[in-house]
Amino acid sequence: MTTAISARQLRKVYAGSPPVEALASVDLEIADNEFFTLLGPSGCGKTTMLRLIAGFEHPTSGTLQMFGEDLLALPPYKRAVNTVFQSYALFPHLSVARNVAFGLEMLGKPKAEIKATVGEMLELVQMSHLADRQTSQISGGQQQRVALARALAPRPRLLLLDEPLSALDFKLRKEMQLELKRLQTETGITFIFVTHDQEEALTMSDRIAVMGTGAIRQIGSPRDIYERPAERFVADFIGDTNFVPARITAARDETADVILASGRSTSAHLPQGGARSGEVTLAIRPEHARLVGAGDGLLEGTISNIVYFGTDTHIHMALEDGTAFVLRRQNSDQAQTPIATGDRAGDTFGAQTAQVLRD
Amino acid sequence: MAANPPLSPEARAARTRWLLLAPAIAILIFAASGPLLITLVYSFLTPGDFGGIEWELSINGWFNVFAQRDIFTDELGWSDAHLSIFWRSVKLSLMTTALCLFFGLPTAYFIATRPKKSRDFWMLLIIIPFWTNLLIRTFAIMELIRNEGTINTVLLWLGVIDAPIQMLFTEFSILVGMAYVYLPLMVLPVYASMERLDFSLVEAGYDLYATRLKVLRRVILPLVKPGIIAGSILVFVPSLGAYVTPRVMGGGNQLMIGNLIELQFGQGRNWPLGAALSITLLAIVMVALVFYVRAAGADSKKDGPHG
Numbered sequence: 001m002t003t004a005i006s007a008r009q010l011r012k013v014y015a016g017s018p019p020v021e022a023l024a025s026v027d028l029e030i031a032d033n034e035f036f037t038l039l040g041p042s043g044c045g046k047t048t049m050l051r052l053i054a055g056f057e058h059p060t061s062g063t064l065q066m067f068g069e070d071l072l073a074l075p076p077y078k079r080a081v082n083t084v085f086q087s088y089a090l091f092p093h094l095s096v097a098r099n100v101a102f103g104l105e106m107l108g109k110p111k112a113e114i115k116a117t118v119g120e121m122l123e124l125v126q127m128s129h130l131a132d133r134q135t136s137q138i139s140g141g142q143q144q145r146v147a148l149a150r151a152l153a154p155r156p157r158l159l160l161l162d163e164p165l166s167a168l169d170f171k172l173r174k175e176m177q178l179e180l181k182r183l184q185t186e187t188g189i190t191f192i193f194v195t196h197d198q199e200e201a202l203t204m205s206d207r208i209a210v211m212g213t214g215a216i217r218q219i220g221s222p223r224d225i226y227e228r229p230a231e232r233f234v235a236d237f238i239g240d241t242n243f244v245p246a247r248i249t250a251a252r253d254e255t256a257d258v259i260l261a262s263g264r265s266t267s268a269h270l271p272q273g274g275a276r277s278g279e280v281t282l283a284i285r286p287e288h289a290r291l292v293g294a295g296d297g298l299l300e301g302t303i304s305n306i307v308y309f310g311t312d313t314h315i316h317m318a319l320e321d322g323t324a325f326v327l328r329r330q331n332s333d334q335a336q337t338p339i340a341t342g343d344r345a346g347d348t349f350g351a352q353t354a355q356v357l358r359d
Numbered sequence: 360m361a362a363n364p365p366l367s368p369e370a371r372a373a374r375t376r377w378l379l380l381a382p383a384i385a386i387l388i389f390a391a392s393g394p395l396l397i398t399l400v401y402s403f404l405t406p407g408d409f410g411g412i413e414w415e416l417s418i419n420g421w422f423n424v425f426a427q428r429d430i431f432t433d434e435l436g437w438s439d440a441h442l443s444i445f446w447r448s449v450k451l452s453l454m455t456t457a458l459c460l461f462f463g464l465p466t467a468y469f470i471a472t473r474p475k476k477s478r479d480f481w482m483l484l485i486i487i488p489f490w491t492n493l494l495i496r497t498f499a500i501m502e503l504i505r506n507e508g509t510i511n512t513v514l515l516w517l518g519v520i521d522a523p524i525q526m527l528f529t530e531f532s533i534l535v536g537m538a539y540v541y542l543p544l545m546v547l548p549v550y551a552s553m554e555r556l557d558f559s560l561v562e563a564g565y566d567l568y569a570t571r572l573k574v575l576r577r578v579i580l581p582l583v584k585p586g587i588i589a590g591s592i593l594v595f596v597p598s599l600g601a602y603v604t605p606r607v608m609g610g611g612n613q614l615m616i617g618n619l620i621e622l623q624f625g626q627g628r629n630w631p632l633g634a635a636l637s638i639t640l641l642a643i644v645m646v647a648l649v650f651y652v653r654a655a656g657a658d659s660k661k662d663g664p665h666g
Contacts (some may be wrong), residue, residue: 076565093581102577103567154568284617357534 001035002032002067002156004190005053010062015355022048024214025062030192030207032067035184037193039201041237046194049211050160053192054083066158072080074232077106082151083160090135096146097122097131103154118295124183141172148180152187159184162191165200177204198238202226210234230271231358235283242325244299248356251276256356261321264298270353279345281357286325288346288353289327291315291339297346301325303339315339317347395641402634410628420631424639433623440635441619448615449533449643451605454596457547458538459594462589463545468544468579471553482550489543497607500536501527503565528610535600536608544597545590588655595651596644616640 005028012023023045031038035047038046047122052064053058055076071079082103090099100121104114122128125145130138135146144164151159161180164165165173181204195201201208202222209219210233218225218234229235232243246258251270258280259265294300304324305316317325327347329336330338339345366374405413406445419663427438470481488496504508511523526532556579564574580587594595602617609615616636623633 054562054566056565076562077568077570081566083563083566085559087557087559088558089559091560091563091578101568102564106568106570106573203377252629 002027002180003031003065004032004034004067005192006063006065006068007049010049010052010064011060012045012052012057013060021214023052023059026216028192028209028219032190033188033231035181035191035193035204035206036203037195037208038211039195039198039208041196041309043213044211044343045214046196046211047162048214050083050162050192050194053158054081054092054160055079066309068110069091080154080157080158082154082156083162084151084164086162086164088147088164090143090146090150094135095131096127096133097139098133099135100150100153101192107154117153121153124152124186125149125179127213127280138237138269140167141176144168144176145317150182152189155210156189158192158298161191163195164193165195166197173200175343180204196279202238210237212237216323219342227353228269228271228355229283229357230274230355232281232283233359235355237359240286240326241291242323242327243282243357244282244319244325244354245279245321246282246354246356247279247342248275248277255352258354258356260298261319261323262297262299266298266354268347268356271358274356274358280356281359283357284325284349284354286314286326286328287312289325289347289349291327291329291337291338292343292346292348297348299325299345299348300344303343303345306341317345396602398634398637402631402638404631406629406631408628410630417503417631420635422628423632423637424627425565444614444616445639445643447613448599449528450615451530451537451615452595452601454534455537455541455598456591456595458534459542459545462538462592463542463549463590464587466542467546467549467553467583470550471556472558478554483541485546492539493603494607496498496540500539501532501607504532504535527608528612530609530613532608533605533613533615536604537601540604541594541598544593548589548593549583549586552583556582573611583657588651592648592651595647599644599647600640 007026007028010023010028012021014020014022018151026049028047028049038049041048042348043228048057052059053066053071055071055074058072066079066081091102096191097118101114104117109117117128118131119128122131125148127142127145127149133313135143138146148163151166163182165176168176177200179192180191191203193201202225205222207219208222208225208341210217210225212233218230220228225234226238229238229241235241235243244260246260246268248256248258249265250257254270256269256270256276257265260282270276274280299317299319301317301319305314307314307316308331311326312330315327315329317327319325325347380610401412403416403418405415405419407413423438424441425438426435427440428435466485470478470485473481495663501508506525506527508524508527510526511520514520515523526535548612560578560582561574564578569577600617601615602621605613605615605618606621609618611618617640620633620640623629623636627633
């Protein structure tokens, strides 16, 4: 597998008083033809990472290579990288077609080829009928498509997408998520997608890098990231998670036997580089936990709140040691025991669905 | 006193409207149309012996704008002196506009790309000279370029030149003076458009393989064009009618239209000619504006939002 992007100890500090360290020391490899997502809260350094690859910023130290070639020596206009900007940044003085043609014109392509490629690209994003419109005369979703076509037209080796869906309404966003995935598969271009929306990241990406405070906290497939969060930060940022204290009694390769606060024991998944003994925190997804009768569960407590969500019901519990715990129950489940706030109940979860956190 | 019949609400509204409009109408009549009309009327009258006018119809004022009779042969010919002054005025004004654009554009770009906090400071540096008396500013520039001035002294001291370069009292000095005086009028509107410029568009340009020069030509300039047009008009129009700067920097032998007009109303004691020259100046400005706006408008029609 070819490596599209390879970053080594990439660091970026913005001058100022005090100086801001946007990227601490990032090591990252992105494979060719991958849909790679940088996911994290605002200020985590994901946009800085993107701007370093695009060439709008220069790193304080470290190396950055694209397909084995040193990127840092090239100005942005010599990098075979195109960007879809968060604000789209369409040229307001040019028509839709002229916007898409811009990159090709700058590359000095022959007129006939430009015309053909522009037509093809507008076709690809289903905007052919609006080619002669001004960018101010089309809707947000359409501008989004034009921005995509403009960035894809010069056939870059890498496409950077800076939260491109954040300005769209819910339905359009869903539609564009599928569309982006389709475009990536069809064009075979490596996509680097920046977002703070975990759902977007989970549905589209081949791999996700979760970033926080200028560093990559975990890299993995969407399933890895969701089901095997290695750190509290990752578990907390993606989805809802219960944090439960436990003590490791025995550790094998990837599993550990743990004793919970209730005195019961179970087995949990161990992350790489995590503690292999002593007091730890477990992360348990609400949908992995099941409500059982009092005395039958791994954890025991009192039901403090029941919230109906349509497809499922969220049951909030106060555990015996005071920890809050949420579990989800599918509303389609047959033969549910009726429950009420204040009931004593237990909850249980399958071995290995609990995850030991590194911190 | 008999009570007035009560006004209907519509009539009262109409009266209020006229009352509110009154200041604007007064200004239009007394400050704009009135003087213009007087000037127009004067241009068709006969000059008085000691200035002023005689109420006697004559087209000599207008005749003398463009033509003259040879004193000896009584032969009719073009008024070369006036035409060359017109030409110099238009030429110097165009050059002033170009010079202001050349220096004003990078200046505005520089200020617009500073951090928000320091922009006001840079703008202040541009505006402070503008608050200073025009004559003082002109004398300051004069001090720089006169024969014993700063530039010549330094060049002599460095041994670059043997004798001072004559810069003052030339067209060059008028140009320098006017460009200096009118530069803020270019920087302000261009800066206003630059500040509104979305710099992610500039990044998009770089991202799409445009070099710095191409980004400037294909992205920045088209987007700040309204500011450039406004600035050019603001510089060109007063340059064409400039009076103080050409007088001081030109030393009285490099006349521009403004000086010529002043001459007719002063020493020349030919008010009708002065009035006719004034109207001619106005006409030149109007024609230039129409051309300029039309050229700019045609351009923006091609690229503008409603193409």
